[in-house]
Amino acid sequence: MRTVSFSQPQVQQTMSRDFVCFTTSTEGDPSAGESIRHRPKDPAGPCLRGNGQQNVQTLFLTPAGEIFHAASGYLAPEDLLAELRFAQELFAKLQATPPNQRAGVVTASHRERLEQLQFTADQIDAKGPNLGMGMNLQLVLPNSNNINSFLQGATQAGQGATNPMADPFAPFVRGQILTDQKFCMDQPLLSASKFERDPTPLVGTGKSFFMSNSGGSGGR
Amino acid sequence: MxxxxxxxxxxxxxxxxxxxxxxxxxxxxxxxxxxxxxxxxxxxxxxxxxxxxxxxxxxxxxxxxxxxxxxxxxxxxxxxxxxxxxQKPSRTPEKNPAPNDLAANRMPGGVVGEPLVWHAKFKLAAEQARGGEAVDDDRPIVWFRVLGDLRGLM
Missing domain, CATH: 2.30.30 (SH3 type barrels.)
Known part of the structure; x- marks a missing residue:
């Protein structure tokens, strides 16, 4: 994400102008996955949206530290821009909402988004932890440089991912999107500190290992 | 199953x-x-x-x-x-491709965005997110949790 998404000028412009950026390391966190370390200038390998959901999470907070949106795993620039737009719109709604109704706005907005992405009511209302958790498909494929172009249907928040013929990875990507939105619906405006103590409602309790096919120069 | x-x-x-x-x-x-x-x-x-x-x-x-x-x-x-x-791309690969680092992410025309400023302390991020007296000036915080160091090995 650092090499590809955070380096994209439109992403940089949007994040600098409309957001305040904050980063923490999950090193030592039992819920964190594992990965081959990369230096800032290591080449980026192909990656699916949502890959490495235990390694990276992008969360959106109010200035009071309440989480109102989350996207776990890798986000390509266009996916990140879509998430930024959604977060901006939802934040504006929250600003205009009385305090006692804000949690409801978060839940309703995420529900509406899932419906727009053609998730069924059964999928949205299913109970249980990490119901939508996509298969942890980490791509370690030599000669797989066509993945990103192939995965156009899986990007942009999964809008094109409803056609499994066009995109056989769509179920995994959509599963991750469902997990992220449901986390926000189930725990609207969860405090960042509480999340930090237990991120498993979002990232699950499994252990993932992330490696891109570009390898890594740092080791872990 | x-x-x-x-x-x-x-x-x-x-x-x-x-x-x-x-x-x-x-x-x-x-x-x-x-x-x-x-x-x-x-x-x-x-x-x-x-x-x-x-x-x-x-x-x-x-x-x-x-x-x-x-x-x-x-x-x-x-x-x-x-x-x-x-399958491999059909066209011949570029002879001397640019390394896929920050320089390789320049937009056509040489436009380069400003590098992002990341806060490491939530308190500082929150202070900046509270824009001023009016609530309308507030900005949301984007929190990037990463295994490793965003500025170094990750």
Whole structure:
């Protein structure tokens, strides 16, 4: 994400102008996955949206530290821009909402988004932890440089991912999107500190290992 | 459960067979049709319905349920999908490609965005997010949690 998404000028412009950026390391966190370390200038390998959901999470907070949106795993620039737009719109709604109704706005907005992405009511209302958790498909494929172009249907928040013929990875990507939105619906405006103590409602309790096919120069 | 198993086979086979070269799109399936093993190519795979559309050498289209196929035939389908999805680009690669680092992410015309400023302390981020007296001036915080160091090894 650092090499590809955070380096994209439109992403940089949007994040600098409309957001305040904050980063923490999950090193030592039992819920964190594992990965081959990369230096800032290591080449980026192909990656699916949502890959490495235990390694990276992008969360959106109010200035009071309440989480109102989350996207776990890798986000390509266009996916990140879509998430930024959604977060901006939802934040504006929250600003205009009385305090006692804000949690409801978060839940309703995420529900509406899932419906727009053609998730069924059964999928949205299913109970249980990490119901939508996509298969942890980490791509370690030599000669797989066509993945990103192939995965156009899986990007942009999964809008094109409803056609499994066009995109056989769509179920995994959509599963991750469902997990992220449901986390926000189930725990609207969860405090960042509480999340930090237990991120498993979002990232699950499994252990993932992330490696891109570009390898890594740092080791872990 | 069957679907999960097949997906697992699919993914593992991607890793195992990723370097296989495609010589011919037609594959010899063990599935018997007209008393002969079927020789066909995969034209579509439906993840939801769990079926695959094959076209035989004679041009006949068949939609076959994955559950009807044995493991060897499933492997052939994985191989066919892998060929379709991960084949090398047909055009000749650039001779001296730019390294895919920050410089390689410049937009056409040489436009480069400003590097992002990341706060390491939430308190400081929150102070900046509170824009001023008016609530309208507030900005949301984007919190990037990462295994490692965003500025170094990650």
């Amino acid at each position: 069957r679907r999960v198993c097949f997906i697992a086979v699919l993914c593992l086979s991607f890793a195992w067979t990723a370097t296989l070269a495609a010589a011919d799109d037609f594959l010899k399936f063990k599935l018997i049709r007209n008393g002969q093993p079927l020789e066909a190519r995969v034209v579509q795979y439906d993840f939801v319905e769990q079926n695959v559309t094959l076209v035989s050498r004679e041009g006949q289209e068949l939609v076959v349920s994955i559950s009807e196929l044995g493991t060897p035939d499933k492997r052939l389908i994985v191989k066919a999908l892998e060929r379709q999805l991960f």
